[in-house]
Amino acid sequence: MTKWALKLEYNGTAFVGWQRQDSGLSIQEVLEQAATNLNKGAPVSSIVAGRTDSGVHAEAQVAMIQLPEGYRPKQIRDALNYHMKPHLLVVREAAVAPDGWNPRFSAIHRAYRYRILNRRARPALLEGQVWHVAAPLDTVKMHAAAQLLVGTHDFTSFRAAACQAKSPIRTLERLDVAQDGALITFAVEARSFLHHQVRNFVGTLRLVGDGSWPIERVLQALAARDRAAAGPTAPAEGLSLVAVTYKDDPFKFET
């Protein structure tokens, strides 16, 4: 058997999220069903770098599956893409996984992007891929407040009740807020994240942006170690997993 590392792109809108659910179609189910087709009908299971919620997108999610030997990387990519039609889920690259490599535990860095469309008119071209906020937001204040969250902290206030991580302590490496016309983009990077952490950051920073909160209240929310002290969870549709980094990168030789 060969272990394959897969770099995946998907539009999360029509999926119930990464993980299999009785309530609808998951990314995991579509991928594993396609892999099963390459495995003469025998079930194939997958491991993923980060389970994304319903509606969350990915430019570069990373997963691992195991298949019988004999395929070349391009065959794996093209055959899985063929079987995953017409779902908005594709394998961008496939590569043989290094010995001992695990898409989740070997990851040393994750990057997410969150986008707000900040204008009166709802989105037409970016429908389903941005959070539409009609009230004017002050991006400069949001960016300043975001810097108070960067570093190693107990992020209990920004962690979903359902979060299964053992520790609420994380090191936030980057949280930049930038504006280009009506589009506000959050670039968020860390080794790993708590459940809903990025969406809770954005929902909180929005309160700074619309003037409901002074900048320093973000520090108080962080110090409170209480989910109720921070802002609401921003909608899933604005979020995309854009990069997962490995020390021993399986994709380094693929293009």
Add this chain to the structure above:
Amino acid sequence: MTKWALKLEYNGTAFVGWQRQDSGLSIQEVLEQAATNLNKGAPVSSIVAGRTDSGVHAEAQVAMIQLPEGYRPKQIRDALNYHMKPHLLVVREAAVAPDGWNPRFSAIHRAYRYRILNRRARPALLEGQVWHVAAPLDTVKMHAAAQLLVGTHDFTSFRAAACQAKSPIRTLERLDVAQDGALITFAVEARSFLHHQVRNFVGTLRLVGDGSWPIERVLQALAARDRAAAGPTAPAEGLSLVAVTYKDDPFKFET
């Protein structure tokens, strides 16, 4: 009555194009129906800067409608957007049209963007908004060939048979081809364009990019003044109207 200039954004995928057709829903029909709702049910007609084909998108199309006096610009924008739900068509801005202004004949400059997704995997996040070309394209050669088309020329070779323009002569001000990862973007600017001109440029330059044509054959195609001498028409889905410029810009005071 007040004449209103409207800046429109739309995803062309679900429309038969700008113009009313018996075959399905047009952008014109959805806009005029929404305006009719603001006009106590009396029909409203529109004039547009450039009629886009089925599947072609717009970030900033410009149209004009006439409605009874008494509305403010924000009311026009918000009320039209309310009535156009849930179609992927919105008014970004509304402004009172200057005297004698016409969205089509007053335009002094138009900018289009065409995007190719150049990789094996079909698009997931940009589905419907890019042309998927799996064969590797040489963007440097495409850009070099594109420069041979810039300037004032008889563009008969790049003009649709159905084109109604009196003259095939146009001045192409810009045709830049740039690559960012798998995404190839064409930035195309002129005072005005012939029917299918941008898509015919892209379909021809693709032949240079994949090595089917040497660069200089683009010059021969231009000189032939024969549609059959140039390449095929690229698909509509990669094309978007991104800007229309006016000397007397109705939107200059709106934000």
